Structure formats: C-alpha cells, structure tokens
Amino acid sequence: MRMRHGVLRWLGGTMLGLLAAAASADVVRSVEVAPGNHVLIGSRNEASRQNHGEVGNLGFIVGDDAVLVVNAGTSYAHGRQLLARVAEAAPGRRTAMLVLTQPLPEFVLGTAAFSDQGVPVVAHEAAARLLSQRCEQCLENLRALLGDEAMVGTRVVAPDRPIAADTRIELGTHPVELIAPGWSSAPGDLMVFDRRAGVLFSGAVVTERRIPEVRDARLDAWRETLARIATLSPRLIVPGYGAPGDTGLLKALDGYLATLERFVEARLNDGASLQETINAAETDAAFLAYRDWAGYPAIHRRNVHHRYLELEARSFRN
Structure with missing residues (x-):
C-alpha cells in the first residue's frame, strides 16, 4: 500500500475497532499500524492482577537493518514478551536501542530484559534522574500489588545513553526522530517520530x-x-494509553486539561477547601464528557488534589 493513501487507510475501520477494543480490555494485543511500525496495546486501566500490570502501549519501528523499541513494559517478563514480538516481526534484525519516553513503571521496569541482551537504553537525562529517585519504590509497590512471581527478574536499570535534546536516529536508511519537548507531562518527556x-x-x-x-x-x-x-x-498518534488515532486525540486531551485548570482555579478563588473541591469535581457537569474515560474518578480525584495544591501555593507566592 502506498504511503500517500495514509496510515488510517492502512489500518482500516475494522483494525481501528480492534485496537480500541484491545485498549479497553485487560489484555495485550499487537498490530502493525503502518509499514514497519508495530504497537502492543496494553490496558488503559491502572495496574492490577487482572491485567498483570501490562498497562499502557509499547511499540517498535523496523528499519532496514535494525529495530528501535519504544518503552519496555512493566516487568522482566513483559520486556521478554516484547522482545519476542520484535524477533517475530523482524527476524534477523538487531535491536538498535530501547527508548524510554517517561519514567513510569509501566514503561521502564521491563528494561532489564533489554539490558541483559546488550541493547542500549536511551532516555532524557531529566527522566533518568527521576527514574533513579523513584523506581525502586515503584518496583516494591508493584511486587506488593502483582505478587513476587509476576515480578521475577525485574530490577531497576539506569539508562546508559541519556540525551538532552532532539536527536536523529538512523535505522539503516530509515531515519527516526527522538523529540524532547521539554517538561510537559513529566520531567524528561520524549516522543518518537517516524516521519x-x-x-x-x-x-x-x-x-x-x-x-x-x-x-x-x-x-x-x-x-x-x-x-x-x-x-x-502526524498521520497517526500512538498514545501512551488507549487506541492509536489522529490529531483528534490532542483536542480531547487538551479539553480535559483546560477544564481541570478552569474548574480548580474557580473553586479556589471562591474559597472552597481542598476536600470540597475534590468532592465537587467527581460529579460536576464540567467533566461530563470525561466520566467514561479509564481512571475516572480515581486519577481524576488525584489530579484535582495536585492541581489545587499547586495553584494554592502559587497564590501564596504572588
């Protein structure tokens, strides 16, 4: 299929439906979403024994003679599972590097499986610092949640190739861009763009x-x-969680972030307490469009909590 027909046409409606269903379920699926671009769709939900901690999306890009992997999974076993998918999809090609997009347990705790195979690990230097500060505790939390058996062999591995800016990678004659947008969703955000x-x-x-x-x-x-x-x-965005889609994903997410900011700021200005604001946010009509999103209300309540404290602290400084 020629690229000018577009990635969404490559996927087709049926495949997009399967991707959405996989993202909603507590199972892992993999699919080639564009020539050479593969995604393992994890659960949208938070880690649990039901989903084996296999939360969020992993992926890899197959170049002429090498493969670049995006995120490593939640555990050693999860990382090994991803390596097996790479070997299946790209037999004979070496894994050139693993890129960690954020220092989140579901993205980084499978890194040991790659390190044991001698695969270089790339992350933004700010993410690498946060990983070293937090991930041992994250690992202990997941052992308690998922059980020792699920986390066998899992250990925290520091990235050995920290970067600080946009970087171009050559997979043979196939260029891939690592985009460092600055501190956005977390310190050291990275994105991977197959232009x-x-x-x-x-x-x-x-x-x-x-x-x-x-x-x-x-x-x-x-x-x-x-x-x-x-x-x-981009023709297609592979999000950290949920089904791949077009730039409509950006508008939907921005809508939530903007609504969160307006709601918390208004409540704070009206003199509402932290607990009153958290309780009101769960049922307020402003968030009606987001109530069927995974993580609502648990993550949403945490977000209101964090944002209230940040805006309150800012008001004291001003």
Missing part, C-alpha cells in the same frame, strides 16, 4: 480515553506540546 510513515509514538504526553496523570506535569507546557504535535501533522 516517513507519519507515526508518532507520544508516550504519556498523549492519552486516549484515559484520564492523564498530572502529578509531575507542567500544564501550560503540556498544552503547548500538544499544539506542537499538531504542527508535525
């Missing part, structure tokens, strides 16, 4: 029908990054 195919692996910078986590975010910068993604004109 030739028009596919952007956004990591947690974009979510699809899943409430985003704002704990580590800078909301204004995040919304600016969403606008920047639109200027790249």
